Amino acid sequence: MKKRVFLNASAAAVLAMCSAAVMAQDNTFKIGLIVPMTGQQASTGRQIEAAARLYMAENGNMVAGKKIELIVKDDTSIPDVTKRLAQELVVNDKVNVLAGFGITPSALAVAPIATQSKTPQVVMAAATSSITQASPYIVRTSFTLPQASVSMADWAPKNGIKKVVTLVSDYGPGIDAEKFFKERFIFNGGTVIDTLRVPMRNPDFAPFLQKVRDANPDGLFVFVPSGAGAAVMKQFLERGMDKAGIKLIGTGDITDDDQLNDMGDGALGVVTSHHYSAAHPSPANKKFVDAFQKANKGMRPNFMAVGGYDGMRVIYEALKASKGQGGGDGLLAAMKGQLFESPRGPMFIDAQTRDVVQNIYLRKVQKQNGQLYNVEFDVIKDVKDPGKTK
Ligand code: PHB
Numbered sequence: 001m002k003k004r005v006f007l008n009a010s011a012a013a014v015l016a017m018c019s020a021a022v023m024a025q026d027n028t029f030k031i032g033l034i035v036p037m038t039g040q041q042a043s044t045g046r047q048i049e050a051a052a053r054l055y056m057a058e059n060g061n062m063v064a065g066k067k068i069e070l071i072v073k074d075d076t077s078i079p080d081v082t083k084r085l086a087q088e089l090v091v092n093d094k095v096n097v098l099a100g101f102g103i104t105p106s107a108l109a110v111a112p113i114a115t116q117s118k119t120p121q122v123v124m125a126a127a128t129s130s131i132t133q134a135s136p137y138i139v140r141t142s143f144t145l146p147q148a149s150v151s152m153a154d155w156a157p158k159n160g161i162k163k164v165v166t167l168v169s170d171y172g173p174g175i176d177a178e179k180f181f182k183e184r185f186i187f188n189g190g191t192v193i194d195t196l197r198v199p200m201r202n203p204d205f206a207p208f209l210q211k212v213r214d215a216n217p218d219g220l221f222v223f224v225p226s227g228a229g230a231a232v233m234k235q236f237l238e239r240g241m242d243k244a245g246i247k248l249i250g251t252g253d254i255t256d257d258d259q260l261n262d263m264g265d266g267a268l269g270v271v272t273s274h275h276y277s278a279a280h281p282s283p284a285n286k287k288f289v290d291a292f293q294k295a296n297k298g299m300r301p302n303f304m305a306v307g308g309y310d311g312m313r314v315i316y317e318a319l320k321a322s323k324g325q326g327g328g329d330g331l332l333a334a335m336k337g338q339l340f341e342s343p344r345g346p347m348f349i350d351a352q353t354r355d356v357v358q359n360i361y362l363r364k365v366q367k368q369n370g371q372l373y374n375v376e377f378d379v380i381k382d383v384k385d386p387g388k389t390k
Contacts, residue, residue, distance in 0.1 A: 165194045
């Protein structure tokens, strides 16, 4: 009799312990954030992590009765590492969402894992058009290269730039930038003299820039990934290409807010097209930039930070709307169609494509309060990704 009571009591204790563990698990909502924190793309990880933490500090870590846990992993921008980390996060940590992805090959490497495990994959950085087609579980909060490039191809020929050379990093986003810029530029009556592609890893721009100088175009259109813009700018100026009358144009990746202020006055006047500038004149952006700088020793947020901040917003709101019910599919459904004001301006997650629809701005590097900024002077509203096949 006594023995039985003892057994029952211990069984009850074990049961209580188990259900406490289950409850703890149930009450936690895990976001696996995979970004490059070291290597060539380290600034992307630094910006996205800082923005994600800011979003959490501003919005709390309890959503729909669940405690949000952010698990940050450094993939060093090696797609095999991204894939392994995603597998571990899904299988061992049982994350509810995968997020981050600094470069296109990393985002693509994880797509099959998102599909198989029905885990939403929020792409906060990578920007090749086709990424959202790699898995029905992908949602993007960054931008696409066709979105940004087409707007530049409309602006340049109307502003005296009729003959160009293009220079892009030789992988997904660079190929997109080249293709969509070129097609639209030619359609608008321009001439593309040459299309140059530089290796994505450890590029040496010097021989390519020499070729551009020899071709003597009106303009040089450039795409390089965030973090590489300063090197292009330095070598462009060192070769006196601006003095030779060649206008540097491109997507906003080259005048990246993370590096712009250190590029020097040689960057003044460079016109780019992009979805985000730290100088975007809205109260929402001013609040974001001030809070970001305050929390990060004065670091200026760039477009990667905004992709991370808005990505967290999309996740939080999806959890709220689905009340934590329905697993990955419930979350995904609640991510589709979100429409809100981002620090970049209005932003919409197209329910059909799961891609971002947003304004693209034309900006010129100017000095404001003694610092270099991309100052917006024109806007093309509500741009859908032109790269989506119909
Ligand atoms: C990408 O790899 O998709 C990528 C990376 C950095 C950028 C844009 C695109 O600035």
